[in-house]
Amino acid sequence: MIGRAAHRALIAALFLFLLAPVVLVIPMSFSADAFLVWPPSGFSLRWYTAMWRETKLMEAARNSILLACLVCAATLVLAMPAALVLARGRFRGREALVALLTAPLLLPTIVLALALLILFVGYGLIGSWPGLLLAHLLVALPYGIRVLMTAVSTLPPAVEEAASSLGAAPWRVFRRITLPLMLPGVAATAAIVFLVSFDEVVISLFVVGPELTTLPVAMFRYVESRTDPLVAAVSALLVLLTLSIVIVLERAVGLGRALGK
Amino acid sequence: MRLPGLLLGPALLVNLAIFIAPMANLAALSFHEARPSGGVGPGPTLATWASIAEDEYYVELVTGSIGVALGVTVLTLLAGYPLALFIHRAAPRWRNLLMVACISPLLVSAVVRTYGWMVILGDTGLVAAMLRFLGMAKPPRMVFNLTGVVIALVEILMPTMILCLLAGFGRLNASLEEAAASLGAPRWRVFTRVVLPLSLPGVLLGCLLAFVLTVSSFITPKLLGGGRVILLATEIYDQAIVTLNWPVAAALSVLSLAVFGLALLLYGRLLRVVEA
Numbered sequence: 428m429i430g431r432a433a434h435r436a437l438i439a440a441l442f443l444f445l446l447a448p449v450v451l452v453i454p455m456s457f458s459a460d461a462f463l464v465w466p467p468s469g470f471s472l473r474w475y476t477a478m479w480r481e482t483k484l485m486e487a488a489r490n491s492i493l494l495a496c497l498v499c500a501a502t503l504v505l506a507m508p509a510a511l512v513l514a515r516g517r518f519r520g521r522e523a524l525v526a527l528l529t530a531p532l533l534l535p536t537i538v539l540a541l542a543l544l545i546l547f548v549g550y551g552l553i554g555s556w557p558g559l560l561l562a563h564l565l566v567a568l569p570y571g572i573r574v575l576m577t578a579v580s581t582l583p584p585a586v587e588e589a590a591s592s593l594g595a596a597p598w599r600v601f602r603r604i605t606l607p608l609m610l611p612g613v614a615a616t617a618a619i620v621f622l623v624s625f626d627e628v629v630i631s632l633f634v635v636g637p638e639l640t641t642l643p644v645a646m647f648r649y650v651e652s653r654t655d656p657l658v659a660a661v662s663a664l665l666v667l668l669t670l671s672i673v674i675v676l677e678r679a680v681g682l683g684r685a686l687g688k
Numbered sequence: 689m690r691l692p693g694l695l696l697g698p699a700l701l702v703n704l705a706i707f708i709a710p711m712a713n714l715a716a717l718s719f720h721e722a723r724p725s726g727g728v729g730p731g732p733t734l735a736t737w738a739s740i741a742e743d744e745y746y747v748e749l750v751t752g753s754i755g756v757a758l759g760v761t762v763l764t765l766l767a768g769y770p771l772a773l774f775i776h777r778a779a780p781r782w783r784n785l786l787m788v789a790c791i792s793p794l795l796v797s798a799v800v801r802t803y804g805w806m807v808i809l810g811d812t813g814l815v816a817a818m819l820r821f822l823g824m825a826k827p828p829r830m831v832f833n834l835t836g837v838v839i840a841l842v843e844i845l846m847p848t849m850i851l852c853l854l855a856g857f858g859r860l861n862a863s864l865e866e867a868a869a870s871l872g873a874p875r876w877r878v879f880t881r882v883v884l885p886l887s888l889p890g891v892l893l894g895c896l897l898a899f900v901l902t903v904s905s906f907i908t909p910k911l912l913g914g915g916r917v918i919l920l921a922t923e924i925y926d927q928a929i930v931t932l933n934w935p936v937a938a939a940l941s942v943l944s945l946a947v948f949g950l951a952l953l954l955y956g957r958l959l960r961v962v963e964a
Contacts (some may be wrong), residue, residue, distance in 0.1 A: 434770075437770055438770060438771065438774045441767055441770060441771045442771065442789070444767065444843060444846075445771070445790060445793065445843060445846050445847070446789065446793065447804070447808060447843075448793075448800075448801050448802075448803075448804025448805050448807070448808060448840070448843060449793050449796055449800070449801060449804055451804055451807050451808060451814065452800065452803065452804050452807060455807050462812065463806065463807055463810050463812060463813065464812040465807065465808075465810075465812065465813050465814040465816075465817050466817060504698075505698050505699045505702060506699060508694075508695035508696070508698070508699070509695060509696050509698075509699035509700075511695060512692045512695045512696050513696070516692055518692070524696070524700075527700075527703060528699060528700070528703055530707070531707055533900075533948075534904075534945070534948070535900070535903065535904025535921065535941075535944055535945070535948070536904060536906075537904055537906050537921040537924050537925065537941070537944075538711075538714070538904070538924070538941040538944060538945060539707075539710075539711075541714060541924060541928050541937055541938065541941055542710035542711050542713065542714040542941075543706065543710050544928060545710065545713060545714060545717060545934060545938075546709065546710040546713055561702075561705070561706050562706070564702060564706060565706045565707060568699065568702060568703070572699065622795050625797075626795070626796070626797035626798070628797065628798060628799055628907060629906050629907065632925075633928070633929070643797050643799050646797075646799045646800075646803075647799050647907065647911070650799065650802075650803055650806070650911055651910075651911065654806060654810070658803050659803070659807065662800040662803055662804070665796070665797060665800055666796060666800065669792065669795050669796050670792065672795070673788065673792045673795060677784075677788055
C-alpha cells in the first residue's frame with residue numbers, strides 16, 4: 428500500500444514538474460512588483476497595461492502574426508501537391524524524396540540558421556520580409572508535408588477512383604472529393620504550421636534586422652537584458668493562444684495524430 | 689516532366705534554395721579562414737580546422753557539450769518513463785486528457801518555457817522562497833549556472849521523450865504482464881523482464897531525440913546560463929553574431945552535425961541489438 432502511495436506521489440510530482448513553468452507564468456503575470464519575486468507582494472494588472480506601451484514588442488507581435496499567416500499560406504500551397512504525390516505515388520526514390528524534404532526537422536536549428544544567415548547576407552535578405560518568409564518555410568514546409576501526408580494516407584482512395592471513373596477531371600476530383608475529405612487534416616496542418624512559425628526563435632534570431640523583428644526574438648532580447656513580470660504577461664497570453672489552438676487541434680484530428688507520432 | 693514532377697517541383701525547388709544550397713555553402717565555408725580585418729579569406733585551406741583541433745578550448749567545448757547532453761538524456765528518460773507508463777495504463781477516457789496535458793508544452797515557445805524556469809529558479813523565485821521557508825538561510829544559486837540549464841532542459845524535452853515512449857509502449861500487451869504475474873513473478877520482475885525489454889525501441893528513440901535536441905539547444909543555455917554556460921550551440925551563435933568569425937562558426941556547425949551522425953549510427957546499432 429505504501430508503495431502505491433509513493434508511486435502516486437511520484438507521478439503527481441512529475442506532472443507538476445512538467446507543467447510548472449507554463450502554469451506559473453500566469454500568476455506571475457498579475458504581480459504588482461517591479462521584479463520577478465515569488466510570492467508576489469500583491470496582484471495587479473499593471474504588466475498587462477505596461478505591455479501595450481512597449482512599442483517594440485507590440486510591433487514585433489504584429490509582424491509575427493502576419494508572418495505566421497504568410498508562412499501558413501505558402502506552406503499549404505507548396506506542401507499540398509507534394510504531399511499528394513508522396514503519399515499516393517508508388518515510384519522509385521519516393522522515400523529518399525520524403526527524407527530530403529523533411530530533413531530540416533532532424534538537423535540542429537542553429538546550424539540551419541547559420542547557413543541561412545551566410546547565404547542571405549549575400550543577397551541582402553537579412554531583416555527583410557522575403558528573407559523571414561523563406562527562413563520560416565525551411566522549418567514549416569517539412570511539418571506541412573508530414574502532417575498532410577498523414578492526412579492523405581488515411582483517405583479511402585476508392586471514392587476518388589469512383590469519381591474519376593465517372594469522368595471527373597483530376598483537378599475536379601481534387602477540389603470536389605479529396606480536398607473536402609481532408610479538410611480536418613488541412614486545418615491541423617494550418618494550426619501546427621502557424622504555431623511553428625509563431626514560436627520559431629533560433630532561425631529568426633539570425634535573419635531579423637533592426638527594422639524588422641518577430642515576437643519571440645523581441646521577448647528573447649527583453650529577457651536577456653531585463654527580468655520583470657512584463658514578459659510573464661505576454662507569455663500568459665501566448666499560453667492561452669496555444670491552449671486554444673491545442674483544443675481546436677484535439678477536436679479536429681487528435682493532438683497525438685496531428686503531430687505525426 | 690509529367691504531373692507528379694510538376695506537383696513536387698515547387699517544394700523541391702524551395703528545399704534546394706533554402707536547405708541544400710545554404711548547407712553546402714556552410715560546409716565549404718569551414719575550409720576558409722577569417723581575415724584579421726574581418727571578412728573571409730580565399731580558400732580552400734585547413735587553417736580553421738587546424739586552429740580548432742589545436743585549441744584545447746574547443747576540444748573541451750565538444751566533449752563538455754556531449755557530456756551535458758548525455759546527462760540531460762538520462763535524466764529526461766528517468767523523469768519521462770514513469771509518466772509515460774502511467775499514461776499508457778490510464779483508463780481510455782483519462783488517457784487522452786493526460787496525453788494532451790503532457791504534449792501541449794511542446795507547442796509553447798522555448799522562450800516562454802525558459803522564462804517560466806527563471807520565475808521558478810531565480811534568486812527570488814519559487815524554489816528559493818520555499819527553501820528559505822524551510823529554514824535554509826542562503827539557498828543555492830540555480831540560475832546562471834549549469835544546474836538551472838539542466839533542470840529546464842529536462843522539462844523542455846520531457847514531452848518529446850514521452851511521445852516516443854508511448855509509441856514504444858504500443859507493443860506492450862496487458863495480457864503478457866498478467867501472464868507473468870499469474871505465473872508468480874513479483875511486480876519488479878514483471879517490469880524488468882516484460883515491460884522494460886518490450887519498451888526499449890521507444891526508449892532508444894526518445895534518448896536519440898533528447899540527445900540531439902540538447903546538443904542543438906540554444907535558447908535555454910543562453911538565457912538560463914546567463915553567458916556562463918557555453919555549449920556548442922551558444923558558441924556557434926557567439927562566433928557568428930558577436931565575434932563574426934564565420935569560418936569557425938561553420939566548422940563548429942559541421943562538428944555538431946558529425947556528433948549527430950555518430951548518435952544516429954549508435955542508435956541504429958543499438959536498435960538492431962534490442963530488436964534481435
